[in-house]
Amino acid sequence: MLSPIHIEDYNYELPDEKIAKYPVEPRDSSKLLLLKNGEISSESFSNLVNELPPKAHLVFNNTKVIPARLYFRKETGALIEIFLLNPVSFGGxxxxxxxxFGPVVWQCMIGxxxxxxxxxxxxxxxxxxxxLEVSAEITDTEKNLIRFKWSGNEITFASLVKAFGEIPLPPYLNRNTEEKDLETYQTVYSEKEGAVAAPTAGLHFTKNTFAELSKAKIPTSYITLHVGAGTFQPVKAGNAxxxxxxxxxxxFNKEFIKKLIENHETVIPVGTTSMRSLESLYWFGVKLIKEQENSVFQIPKLYPYQxxxxxxxxxxxxxxxxxxxxxxxxxxQLTGSTEIFIFPGYQFRICKGIxxxxHQPKSTxxxxxxxxxGEKWKEVYDFALQNKFRFLSYGDSSLLLP
Structure with missing residues (x-):
């Protein structure tokens, strides 16, 4: 039986002026908070390579944000906003x-x-x-399922949403999407389209950063987790x-699995999405070993704690x-889904830092x-607040090595 987790214990005061509304330029000129050997210090992100532990293996999430916010206007003049959440067609x-090139069905939020x-x-x-013309029709009112059809035989759905969709910025930025966000709200290594939010820890990396990683012979690998809108959902329950x-x-591709087997001792994920993916991967291995008849790669919320x-x-x-x-x-290639909930008491199996x-107060x-x-998070966040670090998606970075 798991003990309750009181979400109020993970609250802190975050003044609006501490939330970065725009990124710094160049990307790697952001600040880097370093937690190393129990000590907290301030560095520049451009110095990251020199602070990584020996035999570090960095793992990045190469998902690409799609312009998931689509606007249609009815003949009456009413403006309808459709926010793409999860595809339903093609098995999701x-x-x-x-x-x-053909019709698709997505679960959406409808404004x-x-x-x-x-x-x-x-x-x-x-x-x-x-x-060309695109049409949107509700096929399930209760579940908000919408079928999209469009003219043009050689036009993919990805091309369609790029043509008239908007990048959905996090709600806490409290501003409209601007043209510059099309570039700044993507990592320089984004590749696999499907996320509705960026893996923002990777926004600090530049071509120069990768050149330095290569020069230092630090292994880098890529996985894909398509970040969903749920990442912004606050914890409202008193017991998290x-x-x-x-x-x-x-x-995950097969080459990555083999590379991870060879370089698994000091894995440092770039971002919480990479961390959730890597830890979920371990639990799929457990499933294969412990539940030999269960080869479905789906990690339920509390699976690690059972x-x-x-x-x-x-x-x-x-x-x-x-x-x-x-x-x-x-x-x-290995495709799966995860609801994994990592909270205090969890024992990390793959990741040695991050x-x-x-992140937001009272968030997963x-x-x-x-x-x-552990409780060191309070010192880390107090240090960041007192030393003018910028918070949330377009904010500064940290390297946390427990």
């Missing part, structure tokens, strides 16, 4: 939904829904000189354990089980940081 596989009861919404747009954790889709004092596989053993599974299935921004991400560094 995000990359297939983004790359298809001004009371003005849109029935019928299709239509909008004309232009791609490469072609005038009652919070409904959102599910996010992850993709094992009590049982002896569990070492990280390398769990990863080798996954490698063997991929060999037997003769597949080169590069991350500063702050609970994750507390799980990693």
């Amino acid at each position: 596989e995000i990359s297939q939904n983004m790359e298809t 001004n829904k009371k003005k849109w009861k029935t019928g299709a919404l239509r909008r004309e747009f232009e791609i490469e000189g072609q005038s 354990l009652e919070h409904d954790m959102h599910s996010e889709q992850m993709v 094992w009590g004092n049982q002896t569990l596989p070492e990280p390398k053993e769990a990863l080798q089980a996954i490698d063997k599974f991929l060999e037997e299935k003769q597949v080169k 590069i991350t921004n500063f 991400l702050l609970l994750l940081i507390s799980a990693l560094i």
Whole structure:
């Protein structure tokens, strides 16, 4: 039986002026808070490579933010906002939904829904000189499922949303999306389209940072977790354990698994999304070993906490089980989903630290940081507030090594 987690214990005062509304330029000129050997200090992010521990292996999330906010206007003049959440067609596989040329169905949030009861919404747009039309129609009013269809046989859904969608900035920035955000709210290594929020810990990295990592022979790897809107959902339950954790889709390739087996001793994820993915990967290995008939890569919210004092596989053993599974299935890619909830009391299996921004009060991400560094989080955040660090998505960075 898990003890209650009182979310008020993870509250702190965050003045609005501490929230970065815009990023610094260049990206790597941001500040870096360093927690190392129990000591807290202030550095420049451009000095990151010199502060990484020996044999560090950095793991990045290469998801790419899509312009998930779409606007349609009814013939009556009413403006309807559609926010893409999760695809339903093609078994919910995000990359297939983004790359298809045909109709797709997505679960969405609908703004001004009371003005849109029935019928299709239509909008004309232009791609490469072609005038095309897209229609949106509700197929399930209760679940907010919307089918999108469009003219043009060689136009993918990804191209469609790029043509007239808007990048959805985090609500706490409290401003409209600007043209510059199309560039600054993507990591320089973003590749796999499907996220509705950026893995913001990676926003500080530049081509120069990667050149320095390469020069220092620090291994870098990439996984994909498509960040969902649930990442911004505050914990409203007094006992955080009652919070409904959102599910996010992850993709790992076989080469990454093999590389991780060889370099698993000092894994430093870049961002909480990479951390959640890596820890979820370990638990899939546990599933394969402990529940041999269960080969579904889906990690429920409290799965890690059900094992009590049982002896569990070492990280390398769990990863080798996954490698063997991929060999037997003769597949080169592993796709899964996770609701994993990492909070104080969690024992990290893969990750030995983290590069991350500063998170909202009473958030699941702050609970994750507390799980990693314990009550030290309060000192870290006090130091950041007192030393003019910038907070949240466009804010400064930290390297936390417990």
